[in-house]
Amino acid sequence: xxxxxxxxxxxxxxxxxxxxxxxxxxxxxxxxxxxxxxxxxxxxxxxxxxxxxxxxxxxxxxxxxxxxxxxxxxxxxxxxxxxxxxxxxxxxxxxxxxxxxxxxxxxxxxxxxxxxxxxxxxxxxxxxxxxxxxxxxxxxxxxxxxxxxxxxxxxxxxxxxxxxxxxxxxxxxxxxxxxxxxxx
Amino acid sequence: xxxxxxxxxxxxxxxxxxxxxxxxxxxxxxxxxxxxxxxxxxxxxxxxxxxxxxxxxxxxxxxxxxxxxxxxxxxxxxxxxxxxxxxxxxxxxxxxxxxxxxxxxxxxxxxxxxxxxxxxxxxxxxxxxxxxxxxxxxxxxxxxxxxxxxxxxxxxxxxxxxxxxxxxxxxxxxxxxxxxxxxx
DNA sequence: GTCTATACATCGATAGAC
DNA sequence: GTCTATCGATGTATAGAC
Numbered sequence: 001x002x003x004x005x006x007x008x009x010x011x012x013x014x015x016x017x018x019x020x021x022x023x024x025x026x027x028x029x030x031x032x033x034x035x036x037x038x039x040x041x042x043x044x045x046x047x048x049x050x051x052x053x054x055x056x057x058x059x060x061x062x063x064x065x066x067x068x069x070x071x072x073x074x075x076x077x078x079x080x081x082x083x084x085x086x087x088x089x090x091x092x093x094x095x096x097x098x099x100x101x102x103x104x105x106x107x108x109x110x111x112x113x114x115x116x117x118x119x120x121x122x123x124x125x126x127x128x129x130x131x132x133x134x135x136x137x138x139x140x141x142x143x144x145x146x147x148x149x150x151x152x153x154x155x156x157x158x159x160x161x162x163x164x165x166x167x168x169x170x171x172x173x174x175x176x177x178x179x180x181x182x183x184x
Numbered sequence: 185x186x187x188x189x190x191x192x193x194x195x196x197x198x199x200x201x202x203x204x205x206x207x208x209x210x211x212x213x214x215x216x217x218x219x220x221x222x223x224x225x226x227x228x229x230x231x232x233x234x235x236x237x238x239x240x241x242x243x244x245x246x247x248x249x250x251x252x253x254x255x256x257x258x259x260x261x262x263x264x265x266x267x268x269x270x271x272x273x274x275x276x277x278x279x280x281x282x283x284x285x286x287x288x289x290x291x292x293x294x295x296x297x298x299x300x301x302x303x304x305x306x307x308x309x310x311x312x313x314x315x316x317x318x319x320x321x322x323x324x325x326x327x328x329x330x331x332x333x334x335x336x337x338x339x340x341x342x343x344x345x346x347x348x349x350x351x352x353x354x355x356x357x358x359x360x361x362x363x364x365x366x367x368x
Numbered sequence: 369g370t371c372t373a374t375a376c377a378t379c380g381a382t383a384g385a386c
Numbered sequence: 387g388t389c390t391a392t393c394g395a396t397g398t399a400t401a402g403a404c
Binding site: 029030031032033100101102103104105110113114117121132134135136137138139141142143144145146147149150153154156158159162166167170171173174177178 | 213214215216217284285286287288289294297298301305316318319320321322323325326327328329330331333334337338340342343346350351354355357358361362
């Protein structure tokens with residue numbers, strides 16, 4: 001039972017399928033090892049069509065790589081940061097993994113990460129009452145990055161198999177000391 | 185004034201020069217973007233010679249990528265780990281950066297990192313008196329990895345410009361709580 | 369010991385058919 | 387809207403000259 005679909009609808013669907021396939025492949029293999037042909041096959045279309053819609057591999061990557069600008073919840077900085085960590089431990093969005101996977105080896109991914117980190121670091125720093133707030137914010141960000149990398153990208157068992165609750169609990173004292181918060 | 189050198193000596197020198205050039209290039213660009221031609225040019229020799237000596241790009245990478253098996257100094261676990269961190273903050277060896285740069289996108293680098301992390305995590309875990317020692321060890325390792333990545337690979341200013349002393353000081357409470365050590 | 373020449377595969381990108 | 391055909395560039399690897 002085929003649906004009636006305009007050409008525009010059909011195109012939107014196909015474009016979305018291609019983008020989803022691109023996200024999955026970029027997140028898994030990184031920029032260099034991902035080929036347009038593989039993305040096309042995974043989306044069930046032809047390689048030429050991917051180029052037709054997205055123009056270039058670089059443009060496809062840019063569309064696939066998006067970091068959410070984590071807003072910092074109100075309240076005590078340590079708890080706010082821990083709740084952000086909590087959310088990312090439960091399910092790190094694929095679009096984020098696209099950036100993380102390639103940020104060490106691809107300029108565009110590195111740039112995207114820097115841009116997001118820049119805003120993110122500023123907000124953390126503003127919430128920390130200390131003259132070395134920038135360094136403290138950088139350390140918190142580095143901890144989160146390291147944990148997410150080991151858990152989702154390298155899948156090291158000690159972190160990949162742990163519960164998000166346990167990780168958050170163990171890191172609470174770290175975040176409290178780095179944000180200059182008293183323990184509670 | 186040319187030295188007298190046997191062919192064997194000459195060969196050792198050239199091989200070493202190629203390996204050093206390979207380390208620098210792999211560390212800077214990662215596995216995929218590094219070309220045999222670029223390594224050869226950087227070493228002042230021909231591309232064919234690199235292949236002649238190392239057989240394949242993969243083999244050259246294996247020779248260039250070596251993680252030192254950090255031994256854990258004796259004493260209180262937290263201080264021992266902090267002194268290891270201290271050493272890595274002062275100068276992370278190029279051979280290590282080769283592994284770190286490509287570990288997210290190249291299987292061989294990932295394998296090398298896992299192997300080193302495995303031994304490393306075991307030693308940390310053994311030194312921590314807690315039933316969840318494995319997770320604690322994984323978190324400590326993730327923190328170090330995250331900090332080194334941000335400082336040396338991404339060069340985020342807040343970490344790249346900071347002094348090793350300041351970083352160690354700020355992370356001391358983190359390591360103490362994760363190793364279950366009392367502060368002192 | 370080191371270099372030249374080249375085979376061979378892969379991939380991004382383009383042009384045009386259906 | 388989607389696919390076929392193909393070009394051109396790049397890079398590893400091999401064979402052999404000097």
